[in-house]
Structures are given as structure tokens and as C-alpha cells.
Amino acid sequence: MKLITDNLSPELPGFFQDLTSTPKLEIPELSRRQFFKVSGITGGGLVIGLALGTGSNKAKAQSAAADATSTLSPYVQIQPNGRINIFSKNPECGQGIKTGLPLIIADELDCAWEDVDVVQADIDASKYGAQFAGGSLSTPMNWMAMRQAGATGRAMILAAAAQQLNIPLTELSTSNTKVVHATSGREWGYGEFAELAATMPVPDAASLTLKTKDQFTLMGKRFTGVDNHDIVTGKPLFGADTRLDGMLFASYTKCPQIGGRALSFNESHIKSLRGVVDAFILDEFGNPKMFNPGGGDMFSGVAIVAESTWAALKAKRELEIEWDLSNAEVSSWSEIVERAYAMKDEDGEPLMTTSRGPNGPTTVPASKGDAEAVLQNAATVVSGFYEYPYVSHAQLEPETCTALYQNGNVEIWAPAQIPQSGESGSAVLLGIPAEEAAQRVVLHQTRIGGGFGRKLANDYVFEVVAIARRMEGRPVLLQWTREDDMGGDYFRPGGFHSYTAGLDSVGNLTAWQDHFFTSTGNDTAPMTSADLNPNVFPKDVIDNVKLSQTMFHNAIPTGPMRAPASNAFAFSFQGFMHELAIASGKSHVDFLLDTLGDPRLANPENPQSMHTGRAANVISEVARISGYEQGASEPGRAKGLSFYFCHSGYVAQVADVSVNANKEVKIHKVWAVGDFGFIHNLSGAENQMEGGIIDGISQLFNAKITFENGIIQQQNFHQYPLLRMPQAPELEVSFLEPEEFSPTGGGEPSMPPVLAAVTNAIYNATGDRIRKMPLFELGYKLV
Amino acid sequence: MATLNINGQTMDIGEIDPSTPLLWVLRDELGLVGTKYGCGIAQCGACTVHMNGAPVRSCQIPVGNLTDQQITTIEGLAAADGTLTPVQEAWVELDVPQCGYCQAGQIMSATALLNNNQNPSDADIDAAMSGNICRCATYSRIRQAIKDAAAKMNGTAFYDAAQTGEIA
Incomplete structure (x- = not known):
């Protein structure tokens, strides 16, 4: 198999850029020998706070017992009983990465999967490089390093076996966690060579022989999650499950009008309440309206620290807080909608984009060709104005984190998507110099009860660190309520697109114009995840594109949500593409394939740009397996098609939808075809696509956050309903796995296309063109 | 001193504020953290436990109201020797969990359904499971896992709801 290792997404958000140096597998001798002692990680996965001297006696005992474990690298240990510990870094x-990354190592290590214990690695950039969950990057960024980690371990075991057995290395091979001597028919478990293997020189990465695809014994099949057993038996896994001796529980209450600062509160009453230990105001730090995972930024508010979660939450209800609103947000979504619609036929400011040339990044116009001239001469011109709202992540685990502050140092247990930024930001917040941060701030990663991008932000980590500093010596668990979460998100930003496009006399797409309306907090650039990428299909494959932008001042906090930007663009771009297909007189499939043209990279200079051939293949395949055809299959029932490319993944989806006279929508089935390159855990990829x-x-029909005068109007699931079991359609998921492409991530590209697949199906069934999300506002109801 | 009957054991919960929801007693006082907090208003079902065999939202039940009730939590499903119930087994084998946060509640709802109805239709599953949100949207696997568990159970209930939380 030819392997493309540099598979990063072209739309990599800025905040990832300092994290994305592809990790090199470097295993310095010191690091390897010290590994166990420093990290204090045992085969049972218990993470001990040895760095700060806070480990429990039980943990220390386990640590001592595990000293017989042989450490080959930060990724691979052999237990005394011969079982293999594989460390999962991210x-x-x-998203299944705790299963997915170790699976890659195990295959190259030539282990039987049932001989492997997966251990969640601690946070340590010196051993693991960047550790984060975002951008569908965990698999592509680590694919080669994980293979090398496995092959390194295998080479060291073989070298040790050759020496210990006094058999030439060339006569030895491996299979299923065993060293095999084919000539004599003898075999030995890896454990027999563990001690010696741990002392073997680490082979140079260039000397390693990686498996070819036909030699994979594990990868390519379905593997179930390594934590499944613990999940179904209710074991402590998640952030809020952290329990420490002497622990206190905290709530934190911020201003409903975002950015207001606490001046005073009914302190004596709150402190008099049952179970309350302390209550105090915390100041704002940094500029928390802006998404900044590593800055220590947090809003002002009132912390209540209590002996139980309930005491903290019950007292929270009795808070009376006086706020300084001088820096609070005053924007209203209703006003923004009004202004955008009033300007829909106007031009915006020319959109600029960053071009990364040989002389570094430069700012250049995002438009190309001469869209205006081509539109004037077009045989057909089509226009459409599309709207989509702010959306909350609504991950089921509300923000929660535990911190222990002692002697100027802090230890943190966090369900964080960028834990390293949680560490660095905590150091900033506490005034710890960056060079001392690695020693004085220790973060242990817990399983995350849903991320979807919300826990890329570390605001809740910084809040509990600030609270714990006031409660020195006592561990404090901060528990946000659902209301805290929904009113205090870094939301998916809302926006608008005013499209005009031209078709020539044979129905080919020749020009594309988009006036994009978005929000800005600094009047210079859009808010996070609120910018328009000029490479979105079909702009990347046509010659005449005019892009302009209008920014409204509005600093309601925004941040990445699953498939940032794409999670809204796919709705409007691919809905409008269907409008164009109808106007062209071609079938939707033919219109998409004709627009894609010959198989090639959309941008020949960018190997990460969309490959039109891979795009065409998923479209053709989903049309084939779904029996897609334009028009209603019976009155009120039709299929709709959509395609989207993002995060290096190609996905086409078809929805089969019925609509009755009451605008009740039943989605019978959705077919999906993805191309994420080679798929090493099929169950994981299917799960991501299905989810x-x-x-x-769910978002298409029901998700909408509004704000009036800076106050979020939705507080809990009764005002922000999520899809439930009866509404879930039948799903059929399959993947094309072109030989020459190594894996990319499926978490994000799996989501966007369905938005337009459903609205295009509703058009095909009823003739109603939907240009606004969510659909409940148009009278539609998902049943 | 107050006591509760949880997973077949009498547990001492000390002098506790009687308004405390069962959810927080389980999590903070008894260390049974498998039951999750998701919304606090009985909308998401993450806190589902059994009271006398029936699924209830533990975030809504003040502990002061609990007298002589048999409570079963996710920790009480598997047998003492660790043997999983057919529902738990099906969940593992079908790789249902994604983030996993809601799954304790889903399993408690599914277990209650199958305890009363060993051959549920799709409509039965819809009705029994519609109180449980899965934000990762594992619904199609949950549906299949319930059917797989029903097949494994082969017509046998988990326990008699009138009895005391004994798991078959």
C-alpha cells in the first residue's frame, strides 16, 4: 500500500496550527527508562499524581508492583504475565480513538488484540507530541507514528529474542504476540524477552520494515470500543466521576448577559446555607468572549463551594448577584437577521484570504476570474438567500473538571479535547512561568462525555483552577448545570449566504457569487469558525468566483463544532447546487459530476485539496446503492442527494423522505458512502458516520440558539430538543477504500451532507425549496 | 439515620438534606457514579435508574421520599461474579457506545423494557426509549442491541419487579 503520510486537512483552524507538527517517534533513552517512574501509570490505567506528591498509598503500591513491567517505549510495555500495555495518547x-490508535500499534507489533490492555496516556508533550481531539486529525496525524511505534517494539523484541535464544535474527519471525522459529517449530510469548527487550537499542525509524496492507492481521476489521465493558457496568471513566479524598463540589454562576462582571452577591445568605463551605466572586481573566483554549481566559462569576454537588447547585438557585454590565454583550439575533435580509441584494466587502506561498503567508483576494461578466452572459442565472442559526454543542456531559491547588502547583482531572492547552492556560491564569509549567501544572485526561468541539475550549478548566486556588489543599470538582452549558457555550455561529450563479446554454456551472454575512468581535476578522473558506466545493472547481463579506459586530462567543463551518455550509451550498441542477435540466447526479469534471486535485498545488475523482466516486456509488432518481417515488415521497468534502473526507448521502400535508417529515432511510482512505477500524468508522x-x-430540524441583548434565550433540552429514538431513520453506510490513500478522520466529514440531502428530498417530494435552518421554524416537524 | 435499599443492599446515607435528588446521593454519598447528570429536568434520561423494577429519572426524586423502595442502578445489573446481563452483553458486542455518557440510562431503560416484554416491536422500543437522549446518536445500534438482547434472553425476564432488585 502506498502511504500518504501528510494528510492534514486544508481547513485546519488556526488554533490547531501550533499543535500539528506531525509527531515524530523519538524515544530518547532517558525518556524510556524514566518513563514508568515519571508517569506513574500502571497497567490498570490508574493515573497517579506522583509529580506533585499527591498520589494515594494504594496508587503507590500499585506503582511498585508494576515495576516489573518492561517499558519498550512511551507506547508499549510488556507486563510480567506477558500481556501488552499499549498507551493511547489522545x-x-x-470518536473511538482510544481503540483506534492502539489498534494500529498492535498490528505492527504483531499482537493478538486479546493480549492487549489499552491504557490512557497521561499528558506529556515530551513523550507524545500534540495530544488533542479535534479536526478529525487524530488518525491521519498519528497513523505513521503509531505504525512506527508498533514496528519499533516488534524489532526490539525480535532483537532480544535473537540474543537470548542465540538464534540468528533472520530465522525469527512474529505472530500473535509470539516469537516464532519456523525451522524448529518452536515459539515463545513476547513476555519471555520483555526484560531484555527493554534494554535493546531503539532502532532508527528508517530501518523499520512496516507491514504491507495484506500483512495486516487486525486493521480493516471491526473492533469494539476498549471501554465498552466499563461503560455498560457504570465504572468511573468520565470527568465528573473523579473522586478524591476530602473533595469539595462547586458551582459557578456567570452573568446571563454575556460578559457581565459580578460586583456583589448575597454572600452571608449563601454561606449560611446547608452544606456550603465558601462562596466568592472571581474576576474575569483575559478575553473569554474570544475562543482561546490556551490563554486561561474565563468569565467573571460567583463560585459556591460545598460539601456535595447538590448543596452547591441548590445554593446557586438562591444567588442574587449585582452585575457590572458595562462590557456585556448587547447584540440580538433578531436584529442581525433583519439587517442581513435588508442587504441581501447588495455587495459586501471583497473577501480576502491567506495564501501560503514560498515567501510565507500573504493576504490576497479570494475571488477569481470574472464572475460578474460571466453572469451577464449566462444562459440562466439563479439566486438564493440562505440562513442558518447559532447552535449549541449540547454534548450530554455538561462541563466539569476537578483541580487540586497546593503550594503554588495545580493538578487537574479534565475531560478536555485540548488538554495541553488546558495545562498551558492554567499556568497563564496562575502566573506560572511557561518554563515551569510542565512541572507545576499536571493534567490527567479522563474520558470525555461528548465533545463535538465544546471541550476544545478550556474555560471550565480555568474556572475550577481559579476556584481551587482559593480552596488550597482541597480538591474541588466543578459541575456546570445544563443551563450553564447552554447559556455559556462557544456556539456554532449563525450566518447567511446570498448566492447568485450562472449556467451556460448546456447547463454547465460557469460562475458563482456569494455575499457572506457573519459576525465579528474585533471588527477586523470574523469570530472563530465564522469565516468563509474560499475552497468550499464548488468554488474550488470553477473558474469565475466572486466572494464578498459583511461582518456584523457581535461578540457572542463562538467556537468550532463538529465539522466547523461545513456543518452549515453543506446545507446552503449543496441546497443551492440542487437548485442549479434543477435549472440546468440535468439530473442532480450528472450536474454534480459535470461540475467536478475530470479526476484531478481541485488545486494542483495543494495535495490536501479535494480530489474530484474521489468525490465523483462517492456520489456515483451512493446514487447506485440508494437507487437515487430525481422526482417523487410516490406522492409526497422522494429521495434527495448531497455531497460534501471536508477534513480530507469525501461523503455523499441520500435521504428517502415522506412529507404529509401537515408538513410532518418522516425520514425512512439514509444511505451514506464515504471515502476516508483506508479504514483500520470499520466499526469505529461506521459509528462516526451513523452518528x-x-x-x-437533529440540527436541521430543531437546533436554534437565539440571543437578545446579549442573553441566550434557550436554557435546557425542553427549549432545544435533540432527536430521539422514534425519529431515527434506518441507515446504510458503506465506504470506498482506495488503495493508495492512508486513513483520514471520519468524525467530522460524516455529518454535513445529510443537511441538504434531506432538504433536497423535501424539494423533490413537494416542490418546497428550503433556504433556512432549522426547519421547525418553517412549520416542518420530524416524526 | 437514613438508609436506602440499593442494588439489594441496605446503604447508610447519613444525615442528608431530604431534598437531595437520588442522583446526587448515588454519585456523591455512595460513590455510585455510573448514573449520570445530563439536564436535571428529566429531559435526557442519563440519570435513569429502576425503582421497584420501573425506570425513573433519579434527578427528580428527592431522597426524603424514598422509603421501602428497591433501587437498582447500572452498577447493580451484572451478577456478583461479573457476568453481564444480556442487555449489557449486546451493548458491548454491537459496539453501541460512542462517548458512552448516556449509555447507563439507555441500558436501564432497555432493561426495564425487556423485563416486561421479551419480544418488543419497533414501536415498543420507540415508546420505551424515547425518554433517553443520545447526543452521539447511537440510536440504530441501541435498537438492534435491544433486539439482540431479547434473542439472548429467550423469553426469560431479568427479575420479578415485585421482588427486591434481584437480577436473574
């Missing part, structure tokens, strides 16, 4: 938030489709349908 946070697990439901992505239903996530998209």
Missing part, C-alpha cells in the same frame, strides 16, 4: 470523546447523519438531521 483524548477519547466518543454524524443523525446529528445532522
